[in-house]
Amino acid sequence: MYLSARGYEVCVVDNFAKREWEREIGVRPLIPIASLEQRSAAWRELTGRAIAIETGDLTDYGFVDQVVRRFQPEAIVHYGEQPSAPYSMIDVAHATYTQSNNVVGTLNVLFAMRDVAPDAHLVKLGTMGEYGTPNIDIEEGYLTVQHNGRSHEFLYPKTAGSLYHLSKVHDSHNIHFACRIWGLRATELNQGVVYGLETDETARDPRLVTSFHYDEVFGTALNRFCVQAVAGEPITPYGRGGQTRGYINIRDTMACIELAVRNPADRGELRVYNQFTEQFTVNELAEAVTSAARELGYEPRVIHAANPRVEAEDHYYNAKHTKLVELGLVPNLLGPELIRSMLTTIARHADRIDRSKLMMGIRWAPSERH
Amino acid sequence: MYLSARGYEVCVVDNFAKREWEREIGVRPLIPIASLEQRSAAWRELTGRAIAIETGDLTDYGFVDQVVRRFQPEAIVHYGEQPSAPYSMIDVAHATYTQSNNVVGTLNVLFAMRDVAPDAHLVKLGTMGEYGTPNIDIEEGYLTVQHNGRSHEFLYPKTAGSLYHLSKVHDSHNIHFACRIWGLRATELNQGVVYGLETDETARDPRLVTSFHYDEVFGTALNRFCVQAVAGEPITPYGRGGQTRGYINIRDTMACIELAVRNPADRGELRVYNQFTEQFTVNELAEAVTSAARELGYEPRVIHAANPRVEAEDHYYNAKHTKLVELGLVPNLLGPELIRSMLTTIARHADRIDRSKLMMGIRWAPSERH
Numbered sequence: 001m002y003l004s005a006r007g008y009e010v011c012v013v014d015n016f017a018k019r020e021w022e023r024e025i026g027v028r029p030l031i032p033i034a035s036l037e038q039r040s041a042a043w044r045e046l047t048g049r050a051i052a053i054e055t056g057d058l059t060d061y062g063f064v065d066q067v068v069r070r071f072q073p074e075a076i077v078h079y080g081e082q083p084s085a086p087y088s089m090i091d092v093a094h095a096t097y098t099q100s101n102n103v104v105g106t107l108n109v110l111f112a113m114r115d116v117a118p119d120a121h122l123v124k125l126g127t128m129g130e131y132g133t134p135n136i137d138i139e140e141g142y143l144t145v146q147h148n149g150r151s152h153e154f155l156y157p158k159t160a161g162s163l164y165h166l167s168k169v170h171d172s173h174n175i176h177f178a179c180r181i182w183g184l185r186a187t188e189l190n191q192g193v194v195y196g197l198e199t200d201e202t203a204r205d206p207r208l209v210t211s212f213h214y215d216e217v218f219g220t221a222l223n224r225f226c227v228q229a230v231a232g233e234p235i236t237p238y239g240r241g242g243q244t245r246g247y248i249n250i251r252d253t254m255a256c257i258e259l260a261v262r263n264p265a266d267r268g269e270l271r272v273y274n275q276f277t278e279q280f281t282v283n284e285l286a287e288a289v290t291s292a293a294r295e296l297g298y299e300p301r302v303i304h305a306a307n308p309r310v311e312a313e314d315h316y317y318n319a320k321h322t323k324l325v326e327l328g329l330v331p332n333l334l335g336p337e338l339i340r341s342m343l344t345t346i347a348r349h350a351d352r353i354d355r356s357k358l359m360m361g362i363r364w365a366p367s368e369r370h
Numbered sequence: 371m372y373l374s375a376r377g378y379e380v381c382v383v384d385n386f387a388k389r390e391w392e393r394e395i396g397v398r399p400l401i402p403i404a405s406l407e408q409r410s411a412a413w414r415e416l417t418g419r420a421i422a423i424e425t426g427d428l429t430d431y432g433f434v435d436q437v438v439r440r441f442q443p444e445a446i447v448h449y450g451e452q453p454s455a456p457y458s459m460i461d462v463a464h465a466t467y468t469q470s471n472n473v474v475g476t477l478n479v480l481f482a483m484r485d486v487a488p489d490a491h492l493v494k495l496g497t498m499g500e501y502g503t504p505n506i507d508i509e510e511g512y513l514t515v516q517h518n519g520r521s522h523e524f525l526y527p528k529t530a531g532s533l534y535h536l537s538k539v540h541d542s543h544n545i546h547f548a549c550r551i552w553g554l555r556a557t558e559l560n561q562g563v564v565y566g567l568e569t570d571e572t573a574r575d576p577r578l579v580t581s582f583h584y585d586e587v588f589g590t591a592l593n594r595f596c597v598q599a600v601a602g603e604p605i606t607p608y609g610r611g612g613q614t615r616g617y618i619n620i621r622d623t624m625a626c627i628e629l630a631v632r633n634p635a636d637r638g639e640l641r642v643y644n645q646f647t648e649q650f651t652v653n654e655l656a657e658a659v660t661s662a663a664r665e666l667g668y669e670p671r672v673i674h675a676a677n678p679r680v681e682a683e684d685h686y687y688n689a690k691h692t693k694l695v696e697l698g699l700v701p702n703l704l705g706p707e708l709i710r711s712m713l714t715t716i717a718r719h720a721d722r723i724d725r726s727k728l729m730m731g732i733r734w735a736p737s738e739r740h
Contacts, residue, residue, distance in 0.1 A: 100474055134522045148507050151506065152506040155527060155529070157513075159550075160547070166544055170469075365551065
């Protein structure tokens with residue numbers, strides 16, 4: 001919708017797998033979302049603009065080849081992956097599914113570009129989680145290393161924290177290969193944690209709302225904390241809460257995609273942008289939500305939950321994020337007003353909150369067996 | 371056989387996929403090899419030692435779980451992957467098969483270790499090809515980086531040159547995760563290009579010979595050059611021939627596996643060894659084969675073939691390989707005598723050489739389309 005509103009001709013490719021995963025684990029978005037067909041029809045009704053729909057699976061190469069052949073895209077914005085770290089850590093079946101689904105889907109896109117649309121520009125959703133939490137500054141994609149009197153620029157080395165994040169690391173290496181060896185052009189958007197409920201486009205009509213999750217599997221920290229506050233449940237940072245990550249408002253994610261599309265990489269080039277606007281510790285988020293919730297009359301409590309993940313809870317973190325700003329990104333920063341508005345919107349749908357899904361017990365390390 | 375001869379109780383796990391791939395592309399080893407059952411029976415007849423066989427696929431988790439549960443291995447020597455770079459580059463189907471087969475098989479082994487044999491030691495076949503040809507020294511697995519006044523030790527960053535090699539890079543990252551997060555113990559053997567026909571064990575009986583390939587897909591440089599010399603075909607370095615790689619005699623590969631098994635990694639530790647003994651350019655190998663072949667009365671010619679790969683043909687290369695020597699590896703180095711003995715053995719089977727398989731036309735970059 002963001003791109004369509006700005007004059008781009010858009011074709012959406014979807015296999016509706018996310019709705020399957022939601023059914024499988026028994027969660028649903030806080031606000032009901034319409035079917036893709038209904039959303040496309042509503043968008044056309046409101047704007048006069050068509051958004052085409054292709055239904056199929058990226059792991060089916062015949063389908064990918066046909067879609068790329070028919071549509072001849074200038075840019076392929078590739079968000080079509082299993083996106084949840086906890087989902088990938090449920091068990092071996094979910095881990096292997098996540099990695100093969102994401103890696104094979106991306107390889108199919110790369111081969112279709114090579115053979116059918118070699119001038120197209122791949123805009124691929126990466127994640128800041130690919131980097132992990134190294135003890136040195138995180139650069140935007142590449143790291144120049146001085147070693148024994150010589151120098152080399154590497155793709156920034158990755159130390160990811162879940163098998164989902166690793167699937168994205170594998171993608172990055174495969175995309176890097178496709179640019180180096182086949183001369184494709186690609187931009188990776190290493191996205192921070194996204195918060196927020198709406199964009200200008202989703203806010204136009206109830207039929208256009210997008211998926212907002214607060215459950216352990218698909219919900220992200222700030223969103224989950226807001227729902228906990230409204231539901232009168234404790235706000236639960238994992239462990240000590242010193243985990244620092246980059247965060248970005250959902251509105252800015254849309255602007256970043258357009259900036260990437262408008263500024264294509266050169267043939268043979270993989271550009272990498274760190275797509276977040278501010279760094280916070282989990283404790284800082286919990287405090288911000290607590291404070292905004294109090295202003296609205298809630299009585300939030302913060303309880304440090306046992307950390308289901310295996311991760312550093314206190315660490316150095318300094319990730320660069322200047323390239324998108326240089327291209328023109330004007331960030332929507334996190335402030336009390338935004339959190340209050342999130343809390344207010346969530347409160348309107350409070351009857352749909354399923355408290356049992358706030359903590360679902362998926363653990364990175366298996367329980368003791370010996 | 372190498373481990374069995376030294377008193378280890380060995381169980382071989384195989385799905386016979388390699389024999390399928392050979393049939394698919396129409397190649398076969400130079401010397402006929404017996405079935406695994408026949409080889410195990412012959413070994414028992416000659417040595418009195420049993421080698422158990424489990425038939426099944428590593429991508430089938432139920433099978434992997436059962437085998438690990440039954441056998442309770444101290445060490446898992448994992449060589450069960452699609453091993454050919456050209457095979458992975460045939461087309462999109464072979465690329466996605468190679469990556470999902472290798473990555474899912476290794477993930478299944480890691481989960482089975484986590485849940486059934488958490489004290490077992492994984493000895494995993496990596497490849498020097500994972501590193502590519504960076505402009506700085508290649509260390510053994512890890513690289514300490516100084517950056518903006520701080521320091522961090524990374525898994526050595528990888529810039530692999532084929533989608534097969536990338537499947538091994540993905541494995542390395544997944545294994546690193548399993549050691550960091552689950553506390554598994556693993557050793558990666560980043561193997562150089564293997565040459566040679568036999569070990570002490572395979573030489574004991576014709577029923578024990580191992581697979582020797584000279585075709586473009588499964589053959590490696592030195593082996594292929596020897597077969598070209600015997601067949602009176604030109605010896606064909608790809609491109610300018612300045613490509614430098616690490617090489618290792620097949621006898622030494624066996625010794626390295628035992629050294630790794632005898633010296634298990636700690637819990638939570640991923641050790642990485644660069645498993646090769648000497649560096650050569652492709653041109654040096656072609657010269658060595660030419661010279662040895664002349665001594666035996668052949669009249670070899672060297673023709674620089676168009677490079678089917680996309681790779682640097684002249685580059686810095688200095689890869690460390692001291693850790694296995696420190697553990698006791700005594701290398702069998704490449705000399706004229708060894709090459710002459712290879713040529714003599716190959717000559718005895720010259721009637722089985724299929725010249726059409728020396729160059730099969732698999733190319734890294736698709737031909738021009740625009």
